Amino acid sequence: MRISFLGAIAxxxxxxxxxxxxxxxxxxxxxxxxxxxxxxxxxxGPQPEDLLATYRGHKIEIQIALAHKxxxxxxxxxxxxxxxxxxx
Numbered sequence: 001m002r003i004s005f006l007g008a009i010a011x012x013x014x015x016x017x018x019x020x021x022x023x024x025x026x027x028x029x030x031x032x033x034x035x036x037x038x039x040x041x042x043x044x045g046p047q048p049e050d051l052l053a054t055y056r057g058h059k060i061e062i063q064i065a066l067a068h069k070x071x072x073x074x075x076x077x078x079x080x081x082x083x084x085x086x087x088x
Contacts, residue, residue, distance in 0.1 A: 020055075032080050036082065065086050069085050
């Protein structure tokens, strides 16, 4: 499974999560990181801008955890990263 993360992240107000565009085996899809994940793991602030800034500040850790979850589940789209997905 080839995974590439694109830089154009966005806040989704419906789910209050950060949406991350990901290319998996040459197919564009979206994954997300929940507010709960960003709060519990990285102490994100309450505003959407805080969530985006927290993602940017911990991008490498988040991308590693997301890639691990994608590979572990075999899914090619729609993966949601939770705080419990990190190896502590």
